[in-house]
Amino acid sequence: MQAEVSDETDKLSGAIADSNTVPLQKPGWMTGPFAEFGKVYEEHSQCIFYLALRLLGDPTQAQDATHDVFLKAFRKADSFRGDAGVRTWLYRITINHCQNLKQSWHARHMFSNADDAVWETAGNVGDDPLRVLETKELGQRIQKSLETLPEEYRLLLLLVADQELSYDEIGHLTEQSADAVRGKLHRARKAFAANFKKTA
Amino acid sequence: MNPEQTNLRQRQHAEQEQSSAQFQETNQAQVKEFATVDDLLRHDSERNPVPHEVADRLGRSLENEPKPDQPWYKRLFG
Numbered sequence: 001m002q003a004e005v006s007d008e009t010d011k012l013s014g015a016i017a018d019s020n021t022v023p024l025q026k027p028g029w030m031t032g033p034f035a036e037f038g039k040v041y042e043e044h045s046q047c048i049f050y051l052a053l054r055l056l057g058d059p060t061q062a063q064d065a066t067h068d069v070f071l072k073a074f075r076k077a078d079s080f081r082g083d084a085g086v087r088t089w090l091y092r093i094t095i096n097h098c099q100n101l102k103q104s105w106h107a108r109h110m111f112s113n114a115d116d117a118v119w120e121t122a123g124n125v126g127d128d129p130l131r132v133l134e135t136k137e138l139g140q141r142i143q144k145s146l147e148t149l150p151e152e153y154r155l156l157l158l159l160v161a162d163q164e165l166s167y168d169e170i171g172h173l174t175e176q177s178a179d180a181v182r183g184k185l186h187r188a189r190k191a192f193a194a195n196f197k198k199t200a
Numbered sequence: 201m202n203p204e205q206t207n208l209r210q211r212q213h214a215e216q217e218q219s220s221a222q223f224q225e226t227n228q229a230q231v232k233e234f235a236t237v238d239d240l241l242r243h244d245s246e247r248n249p250v251p252h253e254v255a256d257r258l259g260r261s262l263e264n265e266p267k268p269d270q271p272w273y274k275r276l277f278g
Contacts, residue, residue, distance in 0.1 A: 029263070030255070037262070041255065041258065045250045045254065046249065046250050049250035050244075050245040050250075053248055063253065142244050160238060161238050161242050163242070189236070189238070193237055
């Protein structure tokens with residue numbers, strides 16, 4: 001894959017990254033009566049936000065979803081059965097929440113109907129390293145590549161990117177066996193890599 | 201983490217067509233190379249931190265919630 005060069009987008013990307021990563025004082029509620037819930041938020045909010053961001057494709061909607069997911073979790077703590085980890089439980093709430101949002105937006109019409117057969121014939125392109133420039137377009141390319149995948153593939157890729165989740169836990173979340181997850185992930189990675197390279 | 205989980209995750213990592221990410225500098229921009237799709241997505245996640253505004257907004261929402269009979273973590277963990 002040929003590298004792209006863009007001074008302006010790099011500067012912009014750097015500025016955005018800097019403003020997002022400046023450490024701020026912890027909000028008061030995290031050290032007050034909701035301190036324990038604050039710890040849960042601190043530990044899991046990043047992965048929840050990222051999943052929502054890439055499932056919904058919109059940063060503002062992802063912020064709203066992250067807020068709503070944690071508020072639901074706070075309200076529904078009694079429904080946590082303990083048969084899965086807290087993160088898995090939060091992921092379940094997030095997946096349901098995002099699916100409901102997308103249905104209400106009729107967002108399914110925005111996504112192409114990717115044909116598995118196309119990806120099966122993608123050859124070995126997925127075995128090559130993914131070489132990219134660090135620009136703000138990277139996120140757009142990733143989003144575009146994810147959106148052209150079948151919804152199940154997209155979800156599996158996003159979940160397995162979280163190293164804290166096992167295949168068993170991903171299988172539990174997506175209601176299938178760990179072996180099925182493993183097989184589909186192989187195809188999903190290949191399909192993503194093929195499509196990502198087309199976006200260059 | 202129990203040994204079974206550790207072994208499972210080691211197997212998973214081995215299945216990711218592993219090799220270390222390679223970095224290559226150019227004059228004007230940084231080119232990064234990711235060995236796996238998983239690595240690329242993890243990098244993307246790191247580049248998209250949850251905005252601080254979400255925590256602030258959640259705090260305001262929690263203030264309006266009825267105070268639980270027992271602390272949240274006890275409801276969650278028993």
